Amino acid sequence: MSLVSIQSLKKKLNEPLPGMDAHLKMTPYRRLIKVIPDDRREGAVLLLLYMKDGELFFPLIQRHEYKGVHSNQVSLPGGKVEIGDDNLLHTAIRETEEEIGVPRKLIENFGALTELYIPPSNFMVSPFVGFISGEPTFVKEEREVKEILEVSLLDFLENSPIKETEVIIGDGIKLKTPYFELNNKVVWGATAAILQEFKEIYQ
Numbered sequence: 285m286s287l288v289s290i291q292s293l294k295k296k297l298n299e300p301l302p303g304m305d306a307h308l309k310m311t312p313y314r315r316l317i318k319v320i321p322d323d324r325r326e327g328a329v330l331l332l333l334y335m336k337d338g339e340l341f342f343p344l345i346q347r348h349e350y351k352g353v354h355s356n357q358v359s360l361p362g363g364k365v366e367i368g369d370d371n372l373l374h375t376a377i378r379e380t381e382e383e384i385g386v387p388r389k390l391i392e393n394f395g396a397l398t399e400l401y402i403p404p405s406n407f408m409v410s411p412f413v414g415f416i417s418g419e420p421t422f423v424k425e426e427r428e429v430k431e432i433l434e435v436s437l438l439d440f441l442e443n444s445p446i447k448e449t450e451v452i453i454g455d456g457i458k459l460k461t462p463y464f465e466l467n468n469k470v471v472w473g474a475t476a477a478i479l480q481e482f483k484e485i486y487q
Contacts, residue, residue, distance in 0.1 A: 290333070290340075290415060296485050297395030297413055306481035307400055309446065310462045311473060320401045320408065328376035328410045329362025329475075331397070331482060332386065333437065336419045340437040343384055343422065346430045346469065358433065358466070359475045360411070372410040380414075384432055385423030390416045397481050402474050411478045433467045440466060441483060 333340050349356045363379040365372065373396075377388045397411040422432050444464045451459050451472060463472035464479060471479065 293413075293486060294394045297397075301398050302481050302484045303398040306484050307398070307477040310464075310476040310480045311400075313459075321406060324401065324406050324408045326365045326372065326375075326410070327363055327407045328365070328372040328379070328412065329360040329478070330376040330380045330391075331360055331411060331413045331478065332380060332391065332420075333394075333413065333415045334420055335417065336434070341434050342437060342440075343420075344433040344435055344466065344469075344471065344475070345383060345424070345428075346433065347428065348430045356430075357473070357475075358469045358471045360478065362409070362411075364407070373412055376410070376412045377414065383425045383429050384420075385425075386416065386420045390418075390420075392416065397478055397485075400474055400477055409474060409478075411481075413482065433469060435466050440464070440479070441486065446480075 331342055333342050335341075343361065344358050345361055346358050347356060361380040361383045362376050363383070365375045366378075369375045369378065373393055377391050377393075380386055380391070381388045391414045394413040394415055397413065399408055399410045401408050424432050444466060446462050447465060448460060449463050449470060449472070451461055451470070461472045462476065463470050464476055465471070
């Protein structure tokens with residue numbers, strides 16, 4: 285994808301989005317979510333595009349194992365809103381800098397994707413798409429990030445069909461879920477839903 289089509293993508297992100305129709309392909313249980321709690325927490329993530337060897341990539345991170353609902357999961361860089369954040373975009377860019385070391389001043393905002401609610405952690409997450417013109421030097425935040433995955437955008441768009449697997453959540457609860465296999469990792473849940481919406485916008 286050339287820089288010309290990058291600018292085309294920026295325009296598409298300011299048009300009506302696929303939204304829930306895309307999300308439901310990767311998280312069918314969302315049909316069961318009727319009411320979003322008033323006490324939900326707010327967070328934001330960033331799908332960061334960058335050039336490497338003449339093609340576009342984006343980073344995903346794998347979390348460490350811990351006693352929590354997102355243990356060992358693969359996700360986009362991001363996190364919760366903190367005091368001092370100007371807005372949700374600020375949150376997404378700040379967290380990206382903290383987790384994978386990309387300076388916030390280098391990141392251009394292309395636009396927002398559709399927000400979605402994550403029931404297990406009671407988060408309403410706002411996804412954004414960003415771009416940097418060069419190849420970043422990643423520095424992972426050791427306490428939060430187990431591994432940084434560099435995913436080829438072209439490979440994701442052309443060679444990542446929706447698959448289905450069984451994951452274990454909470455107290456041993458088994459859940460059948462759609463997923464993407466990216467860099468030999470299972471990517472499911474909210475992250476997969478966000479990526480599916482992005483794929484539909486681009487295609």
